[in-house]
Amino acid sequence: MSRWRPPAEKSTALITPQGHARLKAELDDLWRVRRPEVVKALSAAAAEGDRSENAEYTYRKKQLGEIDRRVRYLSKRLEALKVVDTAPSDPQAVFFGAQVELENADTGELLRYRIVGPDETDAKLGWISIDAPLARVMLKKHIDDEFEAELPGGKATFVIIDVSYPPP
Numbered sequence: 001m002s003r004w005r006p007p008a009e010k011s012t013a014l015i016t017p018q019g020h021a022r023l024k025a026e027l028d029d030l031w032r033v034r035r036p037e038v039v040k041a042l043s044a045a046a047a048e049g050d051r052s053e054n055a056e057y058t059y060r061k062k063q064l065g066e067i068d069r070r071v072r073y074l075s076k077r078l079e080a081l082k083v084v085d086t087a088p089s090d091p092q093a094v095f096f097g098a099q100v101e102l103e104n105a106d107t108g109e110l111l112r113y114r115i116v117g118p119d120e121t122d123a124k125l126g127w128i129s130i131d132a133p134l135a136r137v138m139l140k141k142h143i144d145d146e147f148e149a150e151l152p153g154g155k156a157t158f159v160i161i162d163v164s165y166p167p168p
Helices: 017-046 055-080 133-138
Strands: 099-104 110-116 127-129 146-151 154-164
Touching (some): 110 133
16 A cells, blocks of 8 residues: 555635734744754764664654654745735625624524634634635625535535624
């Protein structure tokens, strides 16, 4: 069995100013803090002798590879991202960065989502990617618009109750 995996689907290269700042802070922390610590620990483990039986050396080498992979990804991704820091011309419509309150027409349940870039999604906060099926269906809809979305649990009908845009 091979390790080959098909390339990931291209994601939208949009990000909020807060998400951009968070990714830059992560890159800075990895490069200036964590990587030097791991390199220092790796050097100490390498100095202990036989590397083939040295678990600390093997672990630190793997950890360094993971950090380098993430640094490489973040460096390339930050160059490609477009920071969206302006409000749309129609604040009553759903666009990137919108905070949307929905009512599930089938159950009456109120849901709140924020449409963000794929690099900053957080299910606990209700931040969904602009590439998510629900977000794609919501785009350009207005308050009181009803729409149907294909979700993992089946089709669901929603009504947009409120749309707002947090300050940048």
